[in-house]
Amino acid sequence: MKIYPFQIRRSVRLLKRMRSNSRKMMMWKNYPLAKEVVAMLDALSERSGRHSPCDKIFLMKILLDNISKSDTPRFAISVLERQAALFKSVSEEDLKEYDDPLTVGEVEAELGKWREYIDIDGVTEEEWCRKYHRYLRFDPIERTPLWEEIYYEVEKETDEAIGRNAPRGMGFCFLYWSSKAAVLARRGIFWKSPHEMNPRVMFD
Known part of the structure; x- marks a missing residue:
């Protein structure tokens, strides 16, 4: 049985916490955890007798699946760029350890998507959508x-404004949006919620 380096074992524990947060609709809590995972993986060489570049690519995929990329696109791009660079060192033997490995084409497609998202001057919201x-x-x-x-x-x-005991079922999105708008307003940011931006859509 392969004994992975400490950085990978620590990253796996952090990713399990991130998945738990995601299931609880608390994905925002994953942002600092994701940064910690990236720092861990950055401190690790691309390859050793106990891990391959594919292991790092796989862990970064789980990370990306558990952050809000539309809220943190620049961070997401930095992770995707790391993945793309790692593919240059992947061998055929490395790929045999994974049943359905991520491809460099998939990573590059995601990179293009989020680079266009932050290209405010070059790509309109309508074009991107x-x-x-x-x-x-x-x-x-x-x-x-x-x-x-x-x-x-x-x-x-x-x-914190919503509180732990607020029911998170039907109608929660409206409580969340109004609370978030109030928090942003205190910072001088007047944000329009999805409901305001899409008045003909029914939300629950």
Whole structure:
């Protein structure tokens, strides 16, 4: 049985916490954990007798599946760029350890998607939504560096404002959006929720 390096074992534990947060609709809590995982993997060589580049690529995929890429696109791009670079060192033997390995083409497609998302001057919201089959409009501020910079603190303050005992079933999205709008307003940011941006859509 392969004994993985400490950095990989620690990353796996952090990713399990991230998956748990995602199931609890607390994906925002994963942002600092994701940064810790990246730091762990950055400190590890591409290959040793106990791991291959594919192991790092796989862990980064789990990481990306458990963060809000639309809220943290620049961070997501940095992770995708790491994945793309690692593919240069992947061998046929490495791929045999995975039943359905991620491909460099899939990573490059995701890179293109999120690079266009942050290209505010070059790609309009309508163009991006049409190309990537995003059917709900969103406030343009969500594409800005500022949004990503304040994302974690805003979500944390919003969660605190809502409280632990608030029911998170039908109608929760409206409580969440109104609380988030209030948090942002205190920072001088007047954000339009998905409901305001899509008045003809029914949300529950």
